[in-house]
Amino acid sequence: MNKMSGIVPITVVKGAGAEFIPIPENSCATVADFHTTRTKTTESPTHITSGFYKITPGAPRTATYDYEESKYVLNGQIDILDEATGKTHRLVQGDFAFFHVGSKVQFSTKSAGFAFYVVTRPILVAHSNLQGREE
Template identity: 70%
Template sequence: MSKLVPLTVIKGAGHEFIPLPQGENATVADFHTIRTKTDAPAHITSGFYKIEAGPARPAHYDFEESKYVLSGQIDVLDEATGITHHLVPGDFAFFHVGSKVKFSTQSQGFAFYAVTRPVRAPHPNLKGREEDTKSRLPTLITMTTCIGYAYFLPKDEILNLEYLDVALEIFYGEGKVEWRMAGDSVMFTSETIDLVGLREMLGDLELTRTSPEFILKMLDFITEGRAPEAN
């Protein structure tokens, strides 16, 4: 990494107005992109950067980093240009492979970053803080679940498992969609086909109960205090 690469800095990036497309209530607003020059597949690591007044902190990059200042001020001396960037809340800086800098501050600074490197220093107070990904919605409400190219149906909703292979072949083609039992559910998977609408397709072939029939059946089980019988 003998060649030094200048930083990319966008002052006030976080303060610019972002218009929403007509009729939409959300949008993305990409403002910087590159092709990574690190090993593939590359890590993507997110974290926070905190600095207080003291000696300058040198860094020579063999990975990429996007840094967004949240509070305070972070001064960055870019050794490729000799320019010192005074980054304040709302400012964005991108560090390329080959960038060489020195970080400092006269007070304190706090920033969010995303980098193409593995974890170096885990946050001491965020270990294990990822929220549980297991659904907490009751089964009666989530009668079907579609996750990408996997689709789950309660086993109790399917009228005849023996005809599933034929139905899937008719609708999707031979070998395109497979199924297997997963506890009290039937799991459908495909490597190439989005399975949204699978339940409705099976309903058209009279292999699943209609929604009202299924809800009434489940309410009967709940009212009578007994579990549904397996098909």
């Protein structure tokens, strides 16, 4: 930080894409959190974390939300069964989903999918291959 001007530099991460995110053995999906911050400008400060979601064919992955999430599909296809309605949504490149506190879903895919997300929680699973990629 330049103390004289109060200007803070940005952080750039090179090569944070799908090819650098390994899916754990015996699993078909993973999250890779790569940045978190604690808000200071809201009445109730919270964490804002961003990262990637990667899924391949396999057993559906259930998620129950005690935080909010916005997910934007970058490529491939991600199926989301909304347990509140029983409806399955097929998301493809360019589609967006918002998960409310209390949402319960099942994620699956017939091929593969890759999405960017922003959540209101601290880091759970740090992106394993970011060291040395910051500029």
